[in-house]
Amino acid sequence: MTRALSLGVLLVMTLLPTAFAADDHVVVSPADLKWGPLPPTFPKGGEIAVVMGDPSKAGPFVIQSRVPAGYKIAAHTHPGAENVTVLSGTFHIGMGEKFDDTKGQTVKPGGFVSVPKGMVHYAWFSEPTVIQVHGEGPFTLTYVNPADDPSKTK
Secondary structure (H helix, E strand, C coil): CHHHHHHHHHHHHHHHHHHCCCCCCCCCCHHHCCCEECCCCCCCCCEEEEEECCCCCCEEEEEEEEECCCCEEEEEECCCCEEEEEEECCEEEEECCCCCCCCCEEECCCCEEEECCCCCEEEEECCCEEEEEEEEECCCCEECCHHHCHHHCC
8 A cells, every 4th residue: 555655656746747847938029029009999099919828818818018198098897807017108097987187096117007807997198108918818898988989989
């Protein structure tokens, strides 16, 4: 019995590292990023680069977004947590159903914000800014006021 247990432990210890040794790491240089327009549910003028994964599908994703000064996103929610790191510029975020740029918090480069799924929030940018967003897809945006959704305007 002891010999069988020892053999079992040895087998698990031998195989366990291979279960975690899969070479699926990701390395992306800034020059490798392919920038394009943000999806139509975002206001025009911003750009997106997918760093890892597919934000439109289930699973982990990382994206970067760059926006000009004056860019605003009306009050909205997401079906999953939104995790934002500011890479450059200034990101402002407020909580609540009405956009109010006199309220909220300012996040500078290196700063981080995590918004739980379903929490109503809005954002604005006072200078050209690059943010990195990560989470679990699908990453969608639902506006509190459907009239704020740029994809619904003709």
